[in-house]
Amino acid sequence: MLFTNKKTAIAHNKAAALIKTSQQSAASVLASLATRTTGLTSAEAAARIEKYGLNQVITREKNSKLKLLGQAFLDPFVIVLIFLAILSALTADYDGAIVMTMMILLSVVLRFVQELRSQKASAALQKMIENTCTITRQNLTSERPMTSVVPGDIIELRTGDLIPADAYLLKTKDLFLNQSSITGEAMPVEKFAETAQALSADEASDNQVFDRNNLVFMGTDVLSGSGQAVILQTGSHTLFGDLAKLATQKRGATQFDRGLRRISRLLIGMMIILVPIVFLINALTKGDWTQAFFFAVAVAVGLTPEMLPMVVNSNLAKGATTLAKKKVIVKELRAVQNLGAVDVLCTDKTGTLTQDQITLMSHLDPQGNSDARVLQYAYMNSYYQTGWRNLLDQAVIDYGQATKHATLMTDFPADLHKVDEIPFDFNRRRLTVVVKNDQHQWMVTKGAFEEIMKISDQVEWDGQVQPLTPAIQAKMVNLNRQLNEEGMRILGIAYRLDVHEQATYQISDERHMVFAGLMGFLDPEKATAKQAIQLLQAHGVTVKILTGDNGAITQHVAGKVGIRDTSYLEGQALVDLSEQELAAVVEEHDLFVKLNPVQKARIIKVLQEKHTVAFMGDGINDAPALRQADVGISVDNAADVTKEASQVILLEKSLLVLEDGIIEGRTVYRNTMKYIRMTIASNFGNALSVLLASIFLPFLPMLSLQILVQNLIYDLAQMSLPWDHVDDDSLRAPTPWRTQGLLRFALIFGPVSSIFDLITFAFMWFVLQANTVAQAGMFQTGWFLVGLTTQSLIIFVYRTTQVPFFKSKAGKPVIVATIAAILMGFLVVFGPLQHTFGFVGLPNQYWLFLPVVVLAYLVLSDFLKEKLRIDLN
Ligand SMILES: Nc1ncnc2c1ncn2[C@@H]1O[C@H](COP(=O)(O)OP(=O)(O)OP(=O)(O)O)[C@@H](O)[C@H]1O
Numbered sequence: 001m002l003f004t005n006k007k008t009a010i011a012h013n014k015a016a017a018l019i020k021t022s023q024q025s026a027a028s029v030l031a032s033l034a035t036r037t038t039g040l041t042s043a044e045a046a047a048r049i050e051k052y053g054l055n056q057v058i059t060r061e062k063n064s065k066l067k068l069l070g071q072a073f074l075d076p077f078v079i080v081l082i083f084l085a086i087l088s089a090l091t092a093d094y095d096g097a098i099v100m101t102m103m104i105l106l107s108v109v110l111r112f113v114q115e116l117r118s119q120k121a122s123a124a125l126q127k128m129i130e131n132t133c134t135i136t137r138q139n140l141t142s143e144r145p146m147t148s149v150v151p152g153d154i155i156e157l158r159t160g161d162l163i164p165a166d167a168y169l170l171k172t173k174d175l176f177l178n179q180s181s182i183t184g185e186a187m188p189v190e191k192f193a194e195t196a197q198a199l200s201a202d203e204a205s206d207n208q209v210f211d212r213n214n215l216v217f218m219g220t221d222v223l224s225g226s227g228q229a230v231i232l233q234t235g236s237h238t239l240f241g242d243l244a245k246l247a248t249q250k251r252g253a254t255q256f257d258r259g260l261r262r263i264s265r266l267l268i269g270m271m272i273i274l275v276p277i278v279f280l281i282n283a284l285t286k287g288d289w290t291q292a293f294f295f296a297v298a299v300a301v302g303l304t305p306e307m308l309p310m311v312v313n314s315n316l317a318k319g320a321t322t323l324a325k326k327k328v329i330v331k332e333l334r335a336v337q338n339l340g341a342v343d344v345l346c347t348d349k350t351g352t353l354t355q356d357q358i359t360l361m362s363h364l365d366p367q368g369n370s371d372a373r374v375l376q377y378a379y380m381n382s383y384y385q386t387g388w389r390n391l392l393d394q395a396v397i398d399y400g401q402a403t404k405h406a407t408l409m410t411d412f413p414a415d416l417h418k419v420d421e422i423p424f425d426f427n428r429r430r431l432t433v434v435v436k437n438d439q440h441q442w443m444v445t446k447g448a449f450e451e452i453m454k455i456s457d458q459v460e461w462d463g464q465v466q467p468l469t470p471a472i473q474a475k476m477v478n479l480n481r482q483l484n485e486e487g488m489r490i491l492g493i494a495y496r497l498d499v500h501e502q503a504t505y506q507i508s509d510e511r512h513m514v515f516a517g518l519m520g521f522l523d524p525e526k527a528t529a530k531q532a533i534q535l536l537q538a539h540g541v542t543v544k545i546l547t548g549d550n551g552a553i554t555q556h557v558a559g560k561v562g563i564r565d566t567s568y569l570e571g572q573a574l575v576d577l578s579e580q581e582l583a584a585v586v587e588e589h590d591l592f593v594k595l596n597p598v599q600k601a602r603i604i605k606v607l608q609e610k611h612t613v614a615f616m617g618d619g620i621n622d623a624p625a626l627r628q629a630d631v632g633i634s635v636d637n638a639a640d641v642t643k644e645a646s647q648v649i650l651l652e653k654s655l656l657v658l659e660d661g662i663i664e665g666r667t668v669y670r671n672t673m674k675y676i677r678m679t680i681a682s683n684f685g686n687a688l689s690v691l692l693a694s695i696f697l698p699f700l701p702m703l704s705l706q707i708l709v710q711n712l713i714y715d716l717a718q719m720s721l722p723w724d725h726v727d728d729d730s731l732r733a734p735t736p737w738r739t740q741g742l743l744r745f746a747l748i749f750g751p752v753s754s755i756f757d758l759i760t761f762a763f764m765w766f767v768l769q770a771n772t773v774a775q776a777g778m779f780q781t782g783w784f785l786v787g788l789t790t791q792s793l794i795i796f797v798y799r800t801t802q803v804p805f806f807k808s809k810a811g812k813p814v815i816v817a818t819i820a821a822i823l824m825g826f827l828v829v830f831g832p833l834q835h836t837f838g839f840v841g842l843p844n845q846y847w848l849f850l851p852v853v854v855l856a857y858l859v860l861s862d863f864l865k866e867k868l869r870i871d872l873n
C-alpha cells in the first residue's frame with residue numbers, strides 16, 4: 001500500500017545497466033570494478049569516496065539554506081511589505097520605504113534563523129542514529145557507517161541488515177530479501193549468487209531488474225539468511241538514488257497534519273471572503289481606490305496565519321531538543337506531537353520491558369535434571385548459526401565462552417565442522433544447524449518449546465531414546481509451564497542423526513527429531529519498567545504486550561511490571577476472527593502472545609481505529625509493527641531495519657524517558673494550540689471590527705502600514721510560545737488532535753474582542769472627537785495602541801483554564817516577549833518614527849481610558865472562559 005507504482009519511477013538507463021551487469025560472471029564484475037573479494041585497499045577506498053562522494057541520497061542539503069531563505073521571502077507578509085516599500089519609494093516617501101525595508105529584513109532574518117535552527121536540530125538528531133554495514137577492506141572485515149560505502153566495496157549481509165547501495169551477490173546462504181519498500185510486494189524474495197540469464201526480447205523491460213536474482217538494491221533489507229556482495233553503485237547513482245529518501249516517505253499525514261491544514265484553510269477562506277468586501281466598501285465610501293486597496297491587502301496579511309508553520313516547527317524542534325538531552329532521539333520531528341496523542345503503548349517483551357541481559361540459567365533433560373549434553377547441543381546451534389544473533393543466542397555463547405569452548409564440548413568429537421543451517425524465522429520459531437565429521441552428522445534444532453515438540457517424535461527419557469508418548473509429552477508440558485511460572489524463558493533442543501548425505505538441508509528435514517532437553521533463561525525486568533508503566537497508566541496510556549513468546553512467561557513478566565489484566569490471547573486465535581471481533585478483543589486484552597511479525601502489525605492497525613498507538617520493539621520481527629504504529633520506538637542497539645522503521649530511538653535503558661517523551665509531546669500540542677486559539681479568535685474579531693469600521697467611518701480605522709507593524713510585533717511575541725509553561729493538569733491525559741472546541745471558541749471570543757474595539761471606536765469618536773478625516777491620525781493611533789495591548793495580553797487568559805498570573809504562571813520567555821511587544825508598540829507610536837507611521841500624540845483622557853478598557857477586556861474574557869467552561873485543552 002505504501003509504495004505501489006514505484007516501478008514506474010525507475011530510470012531506464014540505470015535499470016538497463018544493472019540488468020547487463022547481472023548477466024556477467026562474478027569474476028568479470030569484480031574486474032570491471034577493479035576490486036577483489038579481499039576488498040579494496042584503504043587508499044582505493046579513499047580515492048573512490050573523493051570520486052563518487054558519500055553514499056547518501058539526499059542532495060537537497062546543499063541548496064537547502066538558499067531555499068529556506070527563499071521561503072522566508074515568499075511569505076505573504078513580506079511580499080506585501082516589499083510591494084508597499086517600492087510604492088513608497090516611487091512616491092518619494094523615503095522614510096516609509098526605509099522603515100519597511102527594515103521590517104522586511106527583520107522578518108526574513110527571524111524566520112530564516114528560526115527555520116534553520118529547527119532544521120539543524122532535526123538533522124543533528126538524525127546524525128546521532130547512524131546505520132552501519134559490514135565492509136571488508138584489505139582483508140579486514142569491520143562495521144562502518146553506511147555512508148562510507150563505495151563502488152567495489154565487499155559487504156557482508158546478515159538478517160536485519162539494510163542494503164546500503166546497489167550490489168551484485170558473490171555468495172549467498174538462504175538469503176531472503178524484503179523488497180517491498182521499492183516494489184510494493186510484501187512477499188520475501190530469495191536471492192542467489194549466480195550469473196543471470198540474458199533476457200529475451202519480449203522480456204526486456206526495466207522492471208525485470210527487480211527479478212534479477214543476483215542483484216540487491218539500496219532501500220531493501222535482509223529478512224533471513226546471509227550473503228556477500230560487491231557494491232556496484234552508490235548514493236544518487238543507485239536505482240532509487242534519485243527518489244527522495246525512502247524512509248521519510250513511510251508515514252502518511254497524521255491527524256495533526258490534517259487538522260493544521262484544515263485550520264489554515266479555514267483562516268485563509270475567511271480572508272478571501274472578507275478582504276474583497278472590505279476593499280469595495282472602503283473604495284466606494286472613501287473614494288480613494290489605491291488606499292483602499294493597500295488597506296485591504298494589509299488586512300489580508302493580518303488575517304494570514306503566516307506564523308503557523310513556524311510556530312509548529314519550532315515547537316517540535318524544541319520538544320525534540322529537550323528529549324535529546326534525556327537520551328531520547330526523535331528522528332522525525334512530528335513524531336514528538338504524535339507522542340503526546342498516544343493513548344495505547346504496545347510493547348515487545350524482551351529487551352524492552354526486560355533488561356537486554358538474558359542469562360542462561362539451566363540446561364535440563366526432558367525430566368528436569370541438569371544435563372551437560374543439552375548445553376553442548378545448544379552451544380553448537382548458537383555458535384554456528386550465521387543469522388541475526390539475538391539475545392538468546394548471545395546468552396548461550398556467553399555461557400559457553402565462560403566455560404571455555406574447548407572444555408565444553410566433551411561429549412562430541414573434536415573434528416566437527418558445520419555443513420548447513422536453516423535460519424530462524426518468526427513463523428517457525430526455531431533454527432537448525434547441521435554439523436558433521438567423517439563418521440556422522442548431527443542436525444541440531446532449537447526453538448520455542450511448542451515448536452520443538454511439534455517436530456519431535458522421540459525423546460531422551462530415563463537415559464535412553466524413547467518414543468515421545470502423550471504421557472511423556474504431558475509431563476514435559478507441565479515442566480515447561482512450571483519453569484515459565486518461575487519466570488524462566490524456555491527453549492527446546494532437539495537433534496537428529498545422519499539424516500542424509502546431501503549437503504543442503506531444508507525445513508522439511510526438521511522432523512522425526514529427538515527431544516533432548518530444555519534451556520532455561522532468566523530475563524529480568526528492567527528496574528524502571530514497573531515505575532514507567534505506572535506513570536504511563538496514570539497519564540492515560542494503556543500498556544499492552546505484543547510478543548512472540550508464550551503465555552505463561554508473558555504473564556509472569558506482566559505481573560512483575562504491573563500490567564493488571566493478565567489474561568492473554570494467542571496469535572493463532574486471531575486468525576479466524578473477523579475485523580469486528582478483532583476490534584473487540586484488542587480492547588479487552590492487554591497480553592498478546594505467540595504472535596508473528598504480521599500479527600503484531602495487524603493488532604496495531606485494529607487498535608488505531610480508536611486510538612493513537614505507539615509501538616516499542618527492538619527485534620527485526622518488530623519492524624512491520626513499528627512502521628504501522630503512529631509512533632515507532634526502538635533502541636540504539638537494534639538491527640538496522642528496526643531502527644529505520646522507528647521514529648524514536650531510546651539511547652538509554654531506562655524506560656522512564658517514555659514518560660518524558662509523552663509529556664513533551666503534550667506540551668508541544670498545548671503550546672501549538674495556544675497559538676492557534678489566539679490566531680483564530682483575534683482574526684475573527686479583527687475581521688469583524690474592520691468590517692464595521694469600514695462601513696461606518698469616513699476614514700480608514702488604521703493605516704495599512706500600521707496594520708503591518710502591529711502584525712510584525714505580534715509575530716515576534718508569538719515566537720516565544722514554544723517556551724511557555726504548560727499547566728500540569730492539562731498534561732495528564734493524551735492530546736489527540738481536537739477541533740470541536742475551536743469554532744465555539746472563535747465565535748465567542750472573536751466578538752468579545754470586537755466589542756472592545758467598538759467601545760474604543762466610540763470613545764475616540766465621541767469623547768476625543770476624532771470624527772473627521774483631519775482627525776483620522778488620532779483615531780488610528782488610539783486603536784493601534786488598544787489593539788496592540790489587548791492582543792498582547794490576552795494570551796495570558798487563553799493559555800490556561802485557570803486564573804492567569806495568580807494560579808497559572810506563564811513561562812518567562814512569554815512574559816518577556818509580551819512586555820517587549822508592548823514597549824515596541826509604544827516606541828513605534830512615540831519614537832522618532834512617529835510621523836513616518838502616521839501616528840500622532842494622544843490627549844490625557846486617553847491614558848485614563850486605555851488601562852480601563854484593557855483590564856475590562858481581560859477580566860470579561862477570563863470571566864467568560866470560566867463561566868462558559870471553555871475547553872482550553
Ligand atoms: N535464536 C533463537 N533460536 C531459537 N529460537 C528462538 C530464537 N529466538 C527466538 N526464538 C523463539 O522464537 C520465539 C519468538 O522470538 P522472540 O522472543 O524474539 O519474539 P518477540 O516477539 O520479539 O518476543 P519478545 O517479547 O520475547 O521479544 C521465542 O519466544 C523463542 O521461542
Ligand SMILES: [Mg+2]
Binds near residue numbers: 348349350351618619
Ligand atoms: Mg523481541
